[in-house]
Amino acid sequence: MDKPWNNRAWFLVIPVFVLVAFSAIIPLMTVVNYSVQDIFGPGQAFWVGTEWFEKVLHDERLHDALVRQILFSLAVLAIEIPLGILVALSMPADKGWRTSLVLVLLALPLLIPWNVVGTIWQIFGRADIGLGGAAIRALGIDYNYTGNPRDAWLTVLVMDVWHWTSLVALLCYAGLRAIPPAYYQAAKIDGASRWAVFRHIELPKMRGVLIIAVLLRFMDSFMIYTEPFVLTGGGPGNATTFLSQYLTRMAVGQFDLGVAAAFSLIYFLIVLLFSYVFYTFITTVGTGDRS
Amino acid sequence: MAAIELRNLGHSYRPNPAGPQDYALRPFSMTWEDGAAYALLGPSGCGKTTLLNIISGLLTPGEGQVLFDGRDVTHLSPEQRNIAQVFQFPVIYDTMSVYDNLAFPLRNRGVAAADVDRRVRRVADLLELTPDLARRAQKLTPDAKQKISMGRGLVRSDVAAILFDEPLTVIDPHMKWRLRRKLREVHSEFRLSLIYVTHDQVEALTFADRVAVMHEGQVVQLGTPQELFEAPQHTFVGYFIGSPGMNLLPCEPGEGCVHVDGIAIPLRTGAADTAAAGGGALELGIRPEFLELAAAGRPGTVPVTVTGVENLGTHKIVTARLGTRSLKVKVAEDQPVPTEAALRFPPDRARLYRDGRLAV
Numbered sequence: 001m002d003k004p005w006n007n008r009a010w011f012l013v014i015p016v017f018v019l020v021a022f023s024a025i026i027p028l029m030t031v032v033n034y035s036v037q038d039i040f041g042p043g044q045a046f047w048v049g050t051e052w053f054e055k056v057l058h059d060e061r062l063h064d065a066l067v068r069q070i071l072f073s074l075a076v077l078a079i080e081i082p083l084g085i086l087v088a089l090s091m092p093a094d095k096g097w098r099t100s101l102v103l104v105l106l107a108l109p110l111l112i113p114w115n116v117v118g119t120i121w122q123i124f125g126r127a128d129i130g131l132g133g134a135a136i137r138a139l140g141i142d143y144n145y146t147g148n149p150r151d152a153w154l155t156v157l158v159m160d161v162w163h164w165t166s167l168v169a170l171l172c173y174a175g176l177r178a179i180p181p182a183y184y185q186a187a188k189i190d191g192a193s194r195w196a197v198f199r200h201i202e203l204p205k206m207r208g209v210l211i212i213a214v215l216l217r218f219m220d221s222f223m224i225y226t227e228p229f230v231l232t233g234g235g236p237g238n239a240t241t242f243l244s245q246y247l248t249r250m251a252v253g254q255f256d257l258g259v260a261a262a263f264s265l266i267y268f269l270i271v272l273l274f275s276y277v278f279y280t281f282i283t284t285v286g287t288g289d290r291s
Numbered sequence: 292m293a294a295i296e297l298r299n300l301g302h303s304y305r306p307n308p309a310g311p312q313d314y315a316l317r318p319f320s321m322t323w324e325d326g327a328a329y330a331l332l333g334p335s336g337c338g339k340t341t342l343l344n345i346i347s348g349l350l351t352p353g354e355g356q357v358l359f360d361g362r363d364v365t366h367l368s369p370e371q372r373n374i375a376q377v378f379q380f381p382v383i384y385d386t387m388s389v390y391d392n393l394a395f396p397l398r399n400r401g402v403a404a405a406d407v408d409r410r411v412r413r414v415a416d417l418l419e420l421t422p423d424l425a426r427r428a429q430k431l432t433p434d435a436k437q438k439i440s441m442g443r444g445l446v447r448s449d450v451a452a453i454l455f456d457e458p459l460t461v462i463d464p465h466m467k468w469r470l471r472r473k474l475r476e477v478h479s480e481f482r483l484s485l486i487y488v489t490h491d492q493v494e495a496l497t498f499a500d501r502v503a504v505m506h507e508g509q510v511v512q513l514g515t516p517q518e519l520f521e522a523p524q525h526t527f528v529g530y531f532i533g534s535p536g537m538n539l540l541p542c543e544p545g546e547g548c549v550h551v552d553g554i555a556i557p558l559r560t561g562a563a564d565t566a567a568a569g570g571g572a573l574e575l576g577i578r579p580e581f582l583e584l585a586a587a588g589r590p591g592t593v594p595v596t597v598t599g600v601e602n603l604g605t606h607k608i609v610t611a612r613l614g615t616r617s618l619k620v621k622v623a624e625d626q627p628v629p630t631e632a633a634l635r636f637p638p639d640r641a642r643l644y645r646d647g648r649l650a651v
Contacts, residue, residue, distance in 0.1 A: 185349050186382040189369045190443060191399035200384040200395075 034261035052262035062263070064238065065246045066270075069222060072157070072242060076221040079161050081214060084168025085206070089198070091173055103173075106166040114163075118230025121159040125231075145232065149239035152232050156240050159227055164220070168213045175209035176202060211282045215275055222271055243267055293359040293451040293484060295323040295346060300355035302341055308353070315341045317508045318354055323452075325360075326482040328475075330495035333505030334531070339488045340456060342505070346486065347374045347454050359451055375444025376454045380461055381436035383428040389415070390424040393442045400447075414445045417477060434466040438473075445477065452484035459494065471498055492532050504528045520578070523642070524649045529576050535608060535619045538582070539644070540575045549575055549643070552614025554593050559638040559651075566643035566650035574644040579621040581640035584609060585633045592633035600628055 035052055037045045056062060087106075092098045109117070127133040127144050136143040145155040179201065187197045225244040228234065234241035234249075241249075247267065251260035301308075301318030308314050316338045323329055331339045344350035346357060348369040356365045364372045375396075384392050393411045402410075415421045418438045423431060428439055437458055444453040459467045471494065478485055489495050495502050496516040503513045504527070511525035512518075523529040523537060530536030542549040544567035548557045556575065566573055585592055595618070599610035602624075609620040609628055622628065643651045 180380065182378040182380060182382050185369075185376065186378060186440070186443075188349070189347070189374060189376050190396040191370045192395070193399070196399065200386060204385045 031261045031264050034257050035265055036258075038258050048258065052258045053266070055259055056263045056266060061238065062246060065241055065243050068239075068241070069243045072224070073218055073221045075157055076160055076164075077214060077217055079157070080165045080168050080217055081210070083161065083165050084213065085172050085210075087165065087169035088172035088176055089202070091169070093177070103170070106169055109163050109166050112163075114226040115230050117159065117163050118227040121155065121162075121227070122231045125155050147236055149236055152236060152240050156228050156231060159231060160221065160224070163227070164217060168217065171209040171213045172206055175206040179205045207282075211279070214282060215278060218278060219271060219275060222274065294325040295452060295484070296358040296361070297321045297323075297346075298356040298358065300345065300352050300357065302345060302350070302352045302354070311508070314508050316345070316352075319509060320355075321503075321510060321513065323484065323486065326484055328478050328485045328498060328500045329487065330499035330502045331486060331488045331505060332490070332492060332495040332502050332531075334490055337505045338508040339490075339505045343376075343454050343456055343486065343488050346452070347376045348372045349376075373447070373449060373451045374454060375447060375450045375452075376456065377437070377440045377444060377458045379457045381433060381440050383431075383436050383439050385427075385429040387428055388424065389420055389426055389428050389431070389439060392428045392439050393420075393446055396443050396447055410446045410448065414442045417445070417480070418442050418473065434462045434470060437462060437470065441474070441477075445481070445483075450483070452486060455485065455487040457489055458487075459489075467494075474498065492534075496532070504531065506531075522649070523576070526574060526576060526644050526647045529578075529642075529644075533578060533580075535579055535621075537576045537578050538618045540613070540616050540618070542573050542575045542643075544573060549573065551575060551616060554614050556593060556636050556641070557591060557638065558636075558641055558643070562638075562643060562651045566645055569645055569650070571646040573650070574647075575636075576642045576644055577636055577640060579608065579619040581637055582618065582620045583635040583637065584611075584620050584622050584626065584628065585635055586629060587631045587633045589633050589635070592635045595632055595634050597628055597630050597632055 036047065036049060038048050039045045091102050112120070124130045124132045125145050127137050133143060133145070142148075143151050145151045183201050183205075184197065187201055192200070223244055224242055225248070228240050228242060229245055229248075232240045234245050244267075247260055247263055250256045250263065298320050299318050300316065300320070301314055302316040303314045305313050311317050331342065333339045341350065345352045348357075348364070348367055348371070351366060356363055358364065359372060369376065384395060387395065390411060393414060394407045397407045397410065411424075412421070415424055418441065420435065420438055420442065423435065428436065431439070441453075441455075441458070444450060459470060462470060474485075474487075475498065477483070487495070487498055489498075496519075499516070501513060501515055502519055503510050504519065504525075505511065506525065506527040512523065512528045514522075514524075519528055519532050523532070526537070526539055529539060540551045542551045542556070544550075544563040545555055547560060547563065548555040549563050550556075587594055593613060595611040595613045597609055597611050598617070601608040601610075604624070606624055607622050607626070607628065609622055611618050611620055611632065611634060613634065618634070620634065642649060
């Protein structure tokens, strides 16, 4: 018993290790396997090294999709975060039926399956029979999301805002409710304006939930697939073809498994990198740890 | 600074209060003098925070008026009343430096930058916060944060009163003592009107010039610590203040004495008659400090059986049985305690209560 360590402790880690292996590591290694080989069929695989990666990195259409994707995610964050905060701030604070009603209404879009969201907006936005599309046309605006890239973009954006702003609002609402009333009372006594209350009490206290909201909305919008697929199918042309849709087209449509695998890995690294940068930025800003 | 007058003030959290039990604060009138340090003492749920919030203006009373220096402020906001309040948990603005925290109430009121600087530095000096002025308030200890909360009240030179709502709850015991002393210093320097809410009698008695004791939504006594100790106006004050609290024995009036379980206890001439005159339930109250323990059989004493002795180092707390009643007696450390002993009730120290209120 005078051994300073005991290797049997490793047994305790095994269950988690097995779980993670099956849920993450093995599938990921399969993708890595595909990305460095050209596979024609069972037993017919050829080593190609970094060829797929080079091909992906020089793909013009992929670059366009990446730019579109970044623009889309930034637009989503720029609209949904402030809008979510605004909605949360104007929600009732008591425990009455009004609060319950607002919470249920806000949660509704989150409960709808994503392909159904796409279908709803696909019909809603149609210029001939859709309520939204026809109404806009009736105002004299030449709106057509299937033909006009700008309209398609706007429709996809509005759809995402409709679908996900609730999430940001609910998170912010939870953050706001966690602020003890003494803070508001003290601010009142200190003669603080409404803006000062928001800037110096509410915003700092919502930091934690805002970090989560930004990360969730970023990752989710960066991987968006179902809704634009149903709504526009990536069109018109390639106007609303985002990364994951391009990837699916390659993997399933053209059966370019090698290229698609290489692309997947790059995609994964991009999401990881962006999330890391966002996270470190948001956790250090406003804490005074600037050095 | 202002004198605060409460006129027929009452408050209920129910829409239509029918009886006294519906009131969080039963209607009463009272005046808080200008420049004095008051404590508002009572157990949890007795209405002291309700009263404080009404004075500060965070709560509008259901009935009656609040007057500052004769001016009716009942419906004015805390800001308009010029009140400062310190809460149970330190409230600081996380993203600001200590300096900005202290300057915040002044800047909101549009005070000139030079004045702000002068006052912030003076208050920081007083509260020993000067070395931390440039630091972020969020990184300080709880007691330093609570000092900032107080400081935000003190920087305002024209503040009508500063109200404290159990401000030392989250502070370490030794820091509590230092902060309380700091507060006394601040009070003697600025002559501020202070109202300090607490459920801790030591805190109240050491802090305040005068203590208001609250019980079930009413102020049962307002007095100096000495008055509360020597002449409790209400049985609640008797047993809430003091450690252990006052002995209270239900009794019947007799000739120049009262009977506790049939045992006669001599009192001042006429005391029992005066107390019995109004009818109602009588109680004899006497502090453990004033009871005298003696050997059995002395004249003017009643026999008791000692059932327990607690030695507290500086003195002893003796539990004695008189009839079926139990009494606490505080005796000197070196005094012998026989099992069969006798108690003398000094007539000028014994009080009689009728239905809870002091009769004689």
